Amino acid sequence: MALDKATVARIAALARIKVPDGEQEHLASELSNILAWIAQLNEVPTEGVEPMASVADMRLPVRDDVVTDGNVRERILANAPQAQRGFFVVPKVVE
Amino acid sequence: MTGLTGLTIAAARDGLRQKKFSARELAEAHIAAVAAARPLNAYLVETPERTLAMAADADKRLAAGEGRALEGLPIGIKDLFCTEDVATTAGSRILEGFRPPYESTVTANLWRAGAVMLGKLNMDEFAMGSANVTSAFGAVENPWRRRHDNRPLVPGGSSGGSAAAVAARAALAATGTDTGGSIRQPASFCGIVGLKPTYGRCSRWGIVAFASSLDQAGPMTRTVRDAAIMLGAMAGHDAKDSTSAPIAVPDFEAACARPVRGLRIGIPREYRLDGGPAEIEALWQQGRRWLEAAGASIVEISLPLTKYALPAYYIIAPAEASSNLARYDGVRFGLRVPGESLEAMYEETRGAGFGVEVRRRVLIGTYVLSAGYYDAYYLKAQKVRTLIARDFASAFENCDAILTPTAPSSAFAIGEKMDDPVAMYLNDVFTVPSSLAGLPAISLPAGLSDDGLPLGLQVIGRAFDEETVLAVAAALEAAAGFSAEPAFLAGGRA
Numbered sequence: 205m206a207l208d209k210a211t212v213a214r215i216a217a218l219a220r221i222k223v224p225d226g227e228q229e230h231l232a233s234e235l236s237n238i239l240a241w242i243a244q245l246n247e248v249p250t251e252g253v254e255p256m257a258s259v260a261d262m263r264l265p266v267r268d269d270v271v272t273d274g275n276v277r278e279r280i281l282a283n284a285p286q287a288q289r290g291f292f293v294v295p296k297v298v299e
Numbered sequence: 300m301t302g303l304t305g306l307t308i309a310a311a312r313d314g315l316r317q318k319k320f321s322a323r324e325l326a327e328a329h330i331a332a333v334a335a336a337r338p339l340n341a342y343l344v345e346t347p348e349r350t351l352a353m354a355a356d357a358d359k360r361l362a363a364g365e366g367r368a369l370e371g372l373p374i375g376i377k378d379l380f381c382t383e384d385v386a387t388t389a390g391s392r393i394l395e396g397f398r399p400p401y402e403s404t405v406t407a408n409l410w411r412a413g414a415v416m417l418g419k420l421n422m423d424e425f426a427m428g429s430a431n432v433t434s435a436f437g438a439v440e441n442p443w444r445r446r447h448d449n450r451p452l453v454p455g456g457s458s459g460g461s462a463a464a465v466a467a468r469a470a471l472a473a474t475g476t477d478t479g480g481s482i483r484q485p486a487s488f489c490g491i492v493g494l495k496p497t498y499g500r501c502s503r504w505g506i507v508a509f510a511s512s513l514d515q516a517g518p519m520t521r522t523v524r525d526a527a528i529m530l531g532a533m534a535g536h537d538a539k540d541s542t543s544a545p546i547a548v549p550d551f552e553a554a555c556a557r558p559v560r561g562l563r564i565g566i567p568r569e570y571r572l573d574g575g576p577a578e579i580e581a582l583w584q585q586g587r588r589w590l591e592a593a594g595a596s597i598v599e600i601s602l603p604l605t606k607y608a609l610p611a612y613y614i615i616a617p618a619e620a621s622s623n624l625a626r627y628d629g630v631r632f633g634l635r636v637p638g639e640s641l642e643a644m645y646e647e648t649r650g651a652g653f654g655v656e657v658r659r660r661v662l663i664g665t666y667v668l669s670a671g672y673y674d675a676y677y678l679k680a681q682k683v684r685t686l687i688a689r690d691f692a693s694a695f696e697n698c699d700a701i702l703t704p705t706a707p708s709s710a711f712a713i714g715e716k717m718d719d720p721v722a723m724y725l726n727d728v729f730t731v732p733s734s735l736a737g738l739p740a741i742s743l744p745a746g747l748s749d750d751g752l753p754l755g756l757q758v759i760g761r762a763f764d765e766e767t768v769l770a771v772a773a774a775l776e777a778a779a780g781f782s783a784e785p786a787f788l789a790g791g792r793a
Contacts, residue, residue, distance in 0.1 A: 212662070219621060219665040220628070220642070221658055222650030231662070234720065238663060241721050242610040242676070248683050255681030256688060258512045259498050259737030259762075260542045267538065279400035285635035292630050295641050 206236040303328040304468040304790025308372055308525040311471055315361055315371045322361060322371030326354035326415055328790065329373040329470065333417055336469035336789035339440045341460040343378050344386050344419040353415040360413065368532050370413030375470035377461050378419040379426055380406050380516070381505040385416075389507040390424040390434040390457075393652025394633040403505025404537045405474065405516045412532035417470055421460030424654045425624065426481055426509045429726035431459025432713065433656040441489055441710050442467040442785035446751035452710040455485030455726075461519045462489035468790030472520040472529050476506060478513045479612050480706075480730025483742035486519055487705035487755025490744040490785065492772070493519045494526040495730075497763045498737035499544035501530075502537030510619035511542075513612075513734050523743055523772045527551035530765065546763065554766035555773040560594030562771065565698030569605035570729060572707060579704045579754060582746045586702055586756045589778035590771065600694045600701070604687050608732035611687065613724060614667050614680035615735070620657075621664025627652060659720060688736040695761050700771045703729050705742040705755035729757060739765045741772045745779040753783065 207215075212232045216223040223231060277290060286293040303325050306314065314320055330347045350373060357371035381387050381399035388394040402410075410416070423433040430453035431439040439459040441452040443466070454463040458475030462485035465473050475482035477495035486493025494517045501516040508514060518529035531551045537543040566587060571580065587597055629635035629648030636651045638644035653661065667676035694701065707728055716722045733740045739762070742755040756775060760768035 207666075211666075215662050215666050215669065217646075218669060219661050220625075220645040220649055221653065221661065222646040223658070224650075231659070234659065235663060235666070238613065238659075238720060239666075242613055245607055245610050245614075245679055245683055248604065248607055248686065250679060250682035250686070253682040253685050255678050256685040257681060258542065259688060259735075260544070265538075265541055265545075276400055280631075282400070283397055283632040285629060285633070294630055295638065295644050297641050 207232045207239065304332045306471065307522050308369070308471050308520060308528050309522070311372055312369070316366055322354040322357035322415065323351070325371060326350045326373055329417055332469045332790035336464060336467050339442060339463050339467060339787070340437050341421055341439050341464040341467070341469060342375065342418045343388065343421050343436055343460070346385060346416055346418045349416055357413055357415060367413035368528065369409065371415060372413070372471050373415045373417050374409065375417045375420045375461060375464045375473040376406055377458050377474050377476060378422055379476050379507045380474060381507065382406055382416070382419065385419065387419065387507070388436070389426070390422045390436065391652065391654070391657065392435040392634060393627045393649070397632045399505070401505060404502035404539060405506065405533050408535065409474070409532055414532070420464055420473055423457035423459065424657050425507065425620070426457040426476060426478055427620070427656050427660055428456040429480070429484055429723055430716070431456040431485070432717065433654055435654055438713050439463050440713070442787040443490065443710060443752055444786040448750065450712045453488065453713050455488035455706070455710065457481040458485050458493070458519060462486055462491055462493070465489070465491050465519050465521060466785050468788050472518060472525055474516060474533070475519045476514055476516050477734065478510050478616060479734045480727035482517045482519060483730045483740060483755070483757060484706045484726055486742040487744070487753065488710040490753030490781070490783065491519060491521055492523055492526045492741065492743045493517065494530060494741045494765070495734070495739065496530060496534065496765055497739045499542055500534050500739070500763065500765070502535070502540040502543045504537055504539040508623040510616040511623060512619060513616060523741070523769060523776045524552060524555045526741065527555050527769050544763070549766055551765060551769055554769045557766065557770035558594065559590060559771055559774045562595045562700065562767070563598050563698040564590050564595045564771065565598055565600035565694055565701040567600050567602045567605065567694070567701060567703060569602050570703045572728070575707055578748050579707065582754050582756065583702070583704050586745060586775055589775055590702065593774045593778065598698050600698055602690045602694055602732065604683065604690050605732055607683050608687055608735055609724060609728055611680040611683040612731045612735060613663070614676050615684065617660040617664035618668050618677050619664070621661045621668065624657070624661055684735050687732055691733070691736045691738060700767050701759040703757045703759065705729060705757040709748040709752035709754055733759045738762055739768050741768050743772050743776050744781040745775060746781070747783055
């Protein structure tokens with residue numbers, strides 16, 4: 205499966221990663237090589253095989269829905285690139 | 300005090316208890332070694348003040364006869380573990396400046412056992428790499444050099460800083476994490492021991508996530524017994540990680556003394572690579588003879604889907620990574636590059652903050668999860684993963700542990716294998732299958748290549764049977780008598 209430049213631009217937009225125009229061609233051929241190598245999986249018959257999402261052989265544990273942590277707003281916001289009055293600040297999103 | 304940095308965990312523990320030296324002396328010797336190791340670029344952050352403060356606390360407890368399992372023992376921490384108020388970057392520009400307001404469960408367990416922190420260790424960016432060349436903060440150098448060739452070599456990856464520091468005697472031990480081989484392959488390249496426990500044995504809480512269904516923390520040490528001691532302190536159930544196994548932690552150290560007589564050791568025929576180096580095949584044969592001499596029996600086994608493990612891994616791991624790394628958006632922590640809109644800010648930040656390998660994998664992951672391709676790639680890989688796990692389950696009906704080489708080569712030079720991502724991925728050909736199956740596996744140094752570099756053997760066990768893995772590894776270690784030292788020793792020679 206060969207990827208073209210337009211597909212790379214589309215995936216990059218989905219992944220929210222800016223890829224400069226000049227790098228898209230090279231990336232397309234690199235990703236195509238990886239996908240061509242991955243395609244050998246098609247040799248493996250998998251009809252009727254259950255997909256494995258995790259090896260952990262267990263039921264998901266359930267806990268009481270109670271607050272066990274918190275009151276650390278300032279410590280959390282200390283890592284924010286931009287914070288104001290107890291909030292994360294982002295560029296304007298409403299017109 | 301150079302002798303102190305050459306000690307094993309077991310010997311340092313005994314020396315402290317017998318008052319042969321203090322935790323402060325041990326800490327000071329290691330702080331000097333960490334500074335001397337700077338040319339390797341193994342440490343991203345040195346924490347000497349914290350080292351001394353923790354050592355002072357250890358000396359008090361030791362004086363009171365209240366020393367805990369790792370009391371006063373200086374260790375390094377891979378920079379993938381969140382450490383409270385100590386910078387944690389995961390080797391990425393996008394997390395530069397991040398100071399976690401919390402401590403990972405594994406490191407908290409280590410501190411609760413009395414261990415002393417030396418600093419944070421360099422690694423491939425977000426643990427994506429097999430040579431520690433993708434770190435945003437520069438490559439790590441392997442303390443080993445080839446005979447008659449002075450080119451700097453890679454330490455392997457992604458736990459390359461951990462492996463280099465332990466090999467160079469700039470830490471008694473270090474934490475690593477392993478997603479597809481990131482503990483075992485660098486351990487093999489640097490001539491140390493690296494243990495990836497069963498998935499679920501160690502809590503993943505507070506470890507920067509790469510591929511959540513595969514990531515596991517483990518010890519990197521200079522002996523098998525040290526790995527057992529350290530794993531005992533790292534492991535245990537944690538309610539904060541829903542995949543952490545609610546089972547008791549056995550006495551791993553005691554398991555190292557178990558006899559291997561009567562054990563059945565599987566040799567998988569598919570791990571014999573056409574055109575692979577003869578010295579690796581020879582070491583593997585040697586390992587088989589060592590175990591036979593110790594009373595184990597050798598059985599030929601088959602893991603038919605071995606060759607499909609790597610391609611399945613390079614769908615599953617990038618898919619999970621593309622989801623896990625969505626959180627780096629310039630809003631809550633780390634780097635922000637301004638943009639005209641929120642969307643543009645995301646794209647600029649992630650474009651500037653991720654290195655080329657991370658970008659490559661996030662894009663692959665995004666692609667294989669995208670509409671129209673999900674079934675063909677992601678679902679297919681998950682089905683192949685089921686079959687690979689079944690392969691191991693069938694094999695373990697006829698054997699108790701599996702012996703393989705750890706890596707298809709010894710350490711290569713910095714700059715080699717850089718142009719072809721797939722060639723780099725092939726480093727993990729022997730380590731990825733057991734990762735997909737979630738099984739425990741160890742690498743131990745067993746011999747030297749023709750040009751004088753360490754080569755590792757890998758022992759794979761049944762889920763939650765680290766004890767047999769350790770017993771077999773200890774028997775191999777005793778037979779191999781590996782005593783070679785790297786060219787560069789930060790802590791001086793013992």
